[in-house]
Amino acid sequence: MKAVRYSSFGGPDVLEVVDVDTPRPGPGEITVRVAGAGVNQLDTKIRSGTMPTGVPAFPLGTGFDASGTVLEVGDGVGDVTVGDLVFGTGRDTMAEVAVLTQWAGIPTGVDPVEAGGWGVATETAGRLLTELGLTAGTILVSGASGGVGTAIVQFAVARGLTVIGTASARNQEYLTRLGAVPVVYGSGLVDRVSEAAPNGVDGALDISGAGVIPELVTLVGDASRVISISDFSAPSLGARVSTGAARTTDPRDGFAEAAALPGFSLPVERRFALDEIAEAHRHAEGGHTVGKLVVTP
Ligand SMILES: NC(=O)c1ccc[n+]([C@@H]2O[C@H](COP(=O)([O-])OP(=O)(O)OC[C@H]3O[C@@H](n4cnc5c(N)ncnc54)[C@H](OP(=O)(O)O)[C@@H]3O)[C@@H](O)[C@H]2O)c1
Structure with a gap:
């Protein structure tokens, strides 16, 4: 599958789309076929090396937000099944398939791509x-x-x-x-x-x-x-x-609050293809995003 990786800290151009093995969920995790993956300024701070993350295990993936269709369910997960539409947070979400560690169902009527930007926010x-x-x-x-x-x-x-x-x-x-x-x-x-x-x-x-x-x-x-x-x-x-x-709160509290709020929306200012990830990071780093930026692998 296609995923974004980088092998050194630096500007947005260190980001590359490469072929990697499809990730598998660990206990308590799920994988999703990604519909949308929200870009966060945290992604750009980690990529640039300005946010200390310990000794980096390059190549690194990027992205914490995603929505999509559940592909595989890890041990101990009982609240979703394969084929469900969910959004949430996880790791290396700028990819065709990503692991989510926390999730909630996408409310009826919400664009699954937009929900890809809901997790962190x-x-x-x-x-x-x-x-x-x-x-x-x-x-x-x-x-x-x-x-x-x-x-x-x-x-x-x-x-x-x-x-x-x-x-x-x-x-x-x-x-x-x-x-x-x-x-x-x-x-x-x-x-x-x-x-x-x-x-x-x-x-x-x-x-x-x-x-x-x-x-x-x-x-x-x-x-x-x-x-x-x-x-x-x-x-x-x-x-x-x-x-x-x-961890002062359960992340799923925020997901549930959004899902239960009629008309809740995080408008997507701009969608990017996976191979436009460098442009997406440049936009996020500008610090003037209105609503969210979402990558659609
Ligand atoms: N600690 C945490 O738990 C946590 C969690 C999430 C995010 N964050 C951090 O929080 C920050 C914001 O995240 P975000 O996702 O909301 O960013 P964002 O989507 O990029 O939005 C940035 C916003 O800041 C506004 N802004 C720019 N200059 C400003 C100024 N001088 N005064 C007031 N507002 C200004 C912009 O408004 P205009 O376009 O109108 O200028 C824009 O709407 C980032 O640094 C992110 O890394 C921290």
């Missing part, structure tokens, strides 16, 4: 909202128009929160459609958010890591109610950092 959105623990009031999402932000806004609105989202000027209308009050990021952020949130901000999530932790702490007035997923300097200001590795 919905897991992260569910985890962040649970860690923040707001049950009412106003939440500020910094970087709300990308993959993770798009999921958070929809979850938070459905949970009854008022959501203020930041994005560039071109994505203000997009945030309004998601149900957020849009605010343009950049200089003057505190004043613009204060105007948009006359009752104050009860919690804030830094998604894009644009160096705004001081502003978010000022707006919330309590650093413990500010969480970042991309700015590892946040704890120096009393704010928290959240990572999937800490």
Whole structure:
């Protein structure tokens, strides 16, 4: 089968499509014939070598998100059978066949290719909202128009929160459609958010890591109610950092929340063929994706 591999850290052009053996699921895992595989900035950070991952066992595969038809079921898996349509997270998903370690069924009516971008974003959105623990009031999402932000806004609105989202000027209308009050990021952020949130901000999530932790702490007035997923300097200001590795929630909680939310969507800004993987990474690295980028092997 065809899969993406790379044999040294570097720019997007280190990525190659090669023939490899079809993977088999281990205990508690499944394999899927991939319909869609979401591109995440994490993929590009690992590929470039800027995200330490221990001693690399080259050649490496890439990709954590996928959707598709169940091909094989590992020992101990009882909730899906061959032929089911699922989405979730796993390893080396930029391939014709990928292993998933966590999954959920694709809701009726959802495009299976789009669902290929749901795994990481919905897991992260569910985890962040649970860690923040707001049950009412106003939440500020910094970087709300990308993959993770798009999921958070929809979850938070459905949970009854008022959501203020930041994005560039071109994505203000997009945030309004998601149900957020849009605010343009950049200089003057505190004043613009204060105007948009006359009752104050009860919690804030830094998604894009644009160096705004001081502003978010000022707006919330309590650093413990500010969480970042991309700015590892946040704890120096009393704010928290959240990572999937800490396993504070079950990833499937986020999948279930998305699947149960009528109309939930992660719009696909652009689809790429497997042999366009370098272009997909370049786009993701630009940091201005609207919704998701999905590879269709
Ligand atoms: N720690 C974790 O658990 C975890 C999990 C998932 C992702 N992440 C990280 O979280 C980050 C975001 O992921 P993603 O998938 O949402 O990325 P993405 O899809 O690439 O979206 C990035 C978004 O950031 C916005 N943005 C760019 N510059 C900004 C600025 N100065 N201020 C505010 N927003 C800005 C962009 O909006 P415009 O297009 O309007 O500029 C874009 O919508 C990545 O660094 C990723 O690696 C961490």
